[in-house]
Amino acid sequence: MRADPIRIAIIGCGAVSELLHLPALADRAEVDTTLLVDKNETRARELAEKYKVPNHAPAWNKHSEEFDAAIIALPHFLHASVTEELLDAGKHVLVEKPMALSTAECDTMISAAAQSKATLTVGQMRRFCPAVAMAKTLVERNLIGEVRNFAVHDGVVFAWPVASDFQFRKESAGGGVLVDAGAHALDMVIALLGTPEVTAYRDDAAGGVEADCEIDLRLPNGATGFVELSRTRELKNSIRIEGTLGALEVFFYQNQFRIEGLNPQQAYPVIAAPDAELTPDMAIWPLMIRLQLADWIESISDERPPQVSGEEGRKVVNLIECCYATKTPLRFPWVKQSASLSQ
Amino acid sequence: MKLSNTRVLVTGATGFIGGRLIERLILQEGAAVTALVRHFKRASRLARFDVQMKAGDVTDIESLRHAAKDCDYIVHCAVSFTSGSEGNRAITVDGTRNVCQVARELNVKGVAHLSTVSVYGNPPAGPLTEESPAQPSDDYGRNKLDAEKIVADFRKEGLPVTILRPTIVYGPWSFWSTFPAAQLERGRVILPNGGDTVCNAVYVDDVITAILLGLDKAKSHAGPYLISAEKPVTWSEFFARHGAILEDSEIVPRPLSEIWSHNQRQKHWGGLIRAWDTARHHQGAKSILLGIPGIGHSVRTAKRLFPQKMKQLVAPEESAAMTQETDKILPRELIWPIPEHLDVFANQATVSINAAKQDLGYRPDFTFEQGIELTNSWARWTRSLVSSTPND
Numbered sequence: 088m089r090a091d092p093i094r095i096a097i098i099g100c101g102a103v104s105e106l107l108h109l110p111a112l113a114d115r116a117e118v119d120t121t122l123l124v125d126k127n128e129t130r131a132r133e134l135a136e137k138y139k140v141p142n143h144a145p146a147w148n149k150h151s152e153e154f155d156a157a158i159i160a161l162p163h164f165l166h167a168s169v170t171e172e173l174l175d176a177g178k179h180v181l182v183e184k185p186m187a188l189s190t191a192e193c194d195t196m197i198s199a200a201a202q203s204k205a206t207l208t209v210g211q212m213r214r215f216c217p218a219v220a221m222a223k224t225l226v227e228r229n230l231i232g233e234v235r236n237f238a239v240h241d242g243v244v245f246a247w248p249v250a251s252d253f254q255f256r257k258e259s260a261g262g263g264v265l266v267d268a269g270a271h272a273l274d275m276v277i278a279l280l281g282t283p284e285v286t287a288y289r290d291d292a293a294g295g296v297e298a299d300c301e302i303d304l305r306l307p308n309g310a311t312g313f314v315e316l317s318r319t320r321e322l323k324n325s326i327r328i329e330g331t332l333g334a335l336e337v338f339f340y341q342n343q344f345r346i347e348g349l350n351p352q353q354a355y356p357v358i359a360a361p362d363a364e365l366t367p368d369m370a371i372w373p374l375m376i377r378l379q380l381a382d383w384i385e386s387i388s389d390e391r392p393p394q395v396s397g398e399e400g401r402k403v404v405n406l407i408e409c410c411y412a413t414k415t416p417l418r419f420p421w422v423k424q425s426a427s428l429s430q
Numbered sequence: 431m432k433l434s435n436t437r438v439l440v441t442g443a444t445g446f447i448g449g450r451l452i453e454r455l456i457l458q459e460g461a462a463v464t465a466l467v468r469h470f471k472r473a474s475r476l477a478r479f480d481v482q483m484k485a486g487d488v489t490d491i492e493s494l495r496h497a498a499k500d501c502d503y504i505v506h507c508a509v510s511f512t513s514g515s516e517g518n519r520a521i522t523v524d525g526t527r528n529v530c531q532v533a534r535e536l537n538v539k540g541v542a543h544l545s546t547v548s549v550y551g552n553p554p555a556g557p558l559t560e561e562s563p564a565q566p567s568d569d570y571g572r573n574k575l576d577a578e579k580i581v582a583d584f585r586k587e588g589l590p591v592t593i594l595r596p597t598i599v600y601g602p603w604s605f606w607s608t609f610p611a612a613q614l615e616r617g618r619v620i621l622p623n624g625g626d627t628v629c630n631a632v633y634v635d636d637v638i639t640a641i642l643l644g645l646d647k648a649k650s651h652a653g654p655y656l657i658s659a660e661k662p663v664t665w666s667e668f669f670a671r672h673g674a675i676l677e678d679s680e681i682v683p684r685p686l687s688e689i690w691s692h693n694q695r696q697k698h699w700g701g702l703i704r705a706w707d708t709a710r711h712h713q714g715a716k717s718i719l720l721g722i723p724g725i726g727h728s729v730r731t732a733k734r735l736f737p738q739k740m741k742q743l744v745a746p747e748e749s750a751a752m753t754q755e756t757d758k759i760l761p762r763e764l765i766w767p768i769p770e771h772l773d774v775f776a777n778q779a780t781v782s783i784n785a786a787k788q789d790l791g792y793r794p795d796f797t798f799e800q801g802i803e804l805t806n807s808w809a810r811w812t813r814s815l816v817s818s819t820p821n822d
């Protein structure tokens with residue numbers, strides 16, 4: 088255990104830093120946020136003043152002595168290079184999801200972490216949702232028997248207060264809803280059920296980034312899965328897992344789950360997981376981010392691996408790569424396309 | 431029209447008509463598109479395509495100039511209903527002036543300006559044509575009419591621009607498609623005269639077709655042109671067919687006069703009546719409502735001022751009996767049309783599209799049957815899982 092507070096820099100002062108990371112860090116006594124970095128200096132200064140962070144800068148390099156660990160919340164295409172630089176400088180890193188735009192980039196980041204002995208973790212916070220964590224325990228203890236199939240419906244109308252189009256460009260974001268909400272959904276599947284393979288993928292992008300997509304998956308035991316992701320619709324926002332002995336459904340934004348026996352009449356009431364003081368839908372985000380930050384900070388001070396290592400983050404990027412490699416169009420009857428312009 | 435080697439600037443690109451226009455321009459016309467984007471958070475649908483997204487706003491002429499560079503055509507769909515009275519006017523009227531100004535500076539080949547049937551206000555029963563008097567009855571119609579006047583002035587000075595006046599535009603992502611379904615889901619919808627009135631509806635794709643024709647004919651034809659389907663439907667049919675995606679939907683007839691009186695009561699007693707309506711349809715809600723400081727205070731004040739009336743309204747024993755009684759008679763909440771929609775739902779004017787047919791070669795491709803089928807396939811897709819919540 089280390090006695091001094093861990094000094095943290097936040098690299099990238101977009102909405103996620105303001106709305107989630109800075110408030111979560113402000114709550115913790117064992118860390119000091121010492122530096123905010125953003126190429127938009129006005130933005131960095133405003134946030135530094137608001138959260139009483141002593142310093143801010145357009146780049147971290149000249150301030151290397153001021154922090155021990157960094158949270159990277161930059162446009163996705165910068166995740167790999169900035170993570171590598173920071174790890175090489177001996178800094179612990181929490182990089183926002185998706186870990187990187189390719190598994191090749193992930194491999195470089197993992198090697199950099201191994202060489203530096205610094206801790207690398209990926210912001211896959213949904214597996215820290217208490218209801219998801221509890222469901223994982225129940226599945227592992229065979230409550231629903233052997234898993235036969237599962238379905239994820241993950242959709243909210245996109246309203247993230249983005250100031251630029253980086254989230255909407257393939258070159259900067261790496262993709263659309265798949266790399267965004269999809270990274271959380273796929274990580275949740277991996278955490279709960281193990282790593283699946285992609286058997287089919289459909290999305291609605293035609294030269295840009297997808298707003299809606301569907302993924303067919305298969306687990307090593309042959310169980311099949313379906314993942315539906317949307318930036319245009321409010322979906323059920325749950326994962327339902329059916330096994331040989333019953334079914335389990337987790338409502339990840341509400342931190343709730345429901346268990347059903349083999350007979351549908353034997354459904355137990357909806358159960359709110361522990362720490363469920365935050366019930367309104369999206370208020371689960373501050374809770375998840377606090378839990379993930381706690382894990383990362385403990386992993387640094389206790390010198391143990393974090394729950395979401397670089398290797399875990401790479402699994403999600405690998406699935407995303409497989410999806411795009413097998414892409415077919417998601418077609419809608421109300422959107423026709425000229426045969427001559429079909430891709 | 432050949433747009434395959436051209437670039438089109440779309441304002442209002444993140445909106446419902448702009449969004450469908452861009453799908454058509456890219457997937458069917460093979461055009462290059464530049465989109466003026468005010469709020470990137472609304473750009474999900476747009477970003478599916480290889481579109482140049484330019485941050486900007488029609489009220490900021492420099493951003494428009496920057497976006498319009500290299501564009502051959504401009505389609506002006508931008509409008510605002512949510513920026514406050516002055517903001518809405520600035521976007522609709524000043525924004526249109528800026529679009530025309532930039533179009534003239536860049537010498538574009540054509541501009542399509544999207545106006546609205548609302549410029550007519552509440553037209554009398556019978557045929558409605560481009561020659562009918564424009565007498566808007568709300569801010570939206572007045573702003574759009576003022577915008578049309580600006581467009582016409584630029585036209586006189588040589589700008590190739592066509593004005594289109596679409597009617598009730600329905601289809602995927604349309605307010606006029608989500609609204610009826612949402613109302614019918616909420617309760618039993620009251621329509622004037624049971625909705626046996628005229629709904630001049632047009633499927634969104636027909637409006638897009640008209641826009642493309644307008645761009646093509648902008649040099650020779652100024653308009654304005656009314657754009658609607660071949661035939662109107664009744665408002666009752668319009669609501670009922672949108673409600674087909676629901677398990678249960680009901681339209682309740684009421685004479686216009688009764689709805690008007692209801693709206694007058696709402697105007698004066700709105701908060702209290704709404705609270706009461708809610709209370710009598712939800713067990714226990716009344717005591718909760720009366721416990722809310724503002725409402726409790728209003729009720730107590732009203733009781734002091736109108737003791738008889740309020741005794742009748744809130745006496746506990748009577749209210750229990752009344753709740754039971756109303757539950758028997760009114761299994762679901764009654765949804766009254768808001769005053770702003772009353773004239774729309776009571777409309778008896780039938781839009782003629784002869785001018786658009788003759789001058790632009792406009793031929794609607796969609797009957798209401800065809801349009802609603804596509805709309806409902808979209809509605810089922812968007813709503814497929816929403817009704818299932820953790821508490822069901």
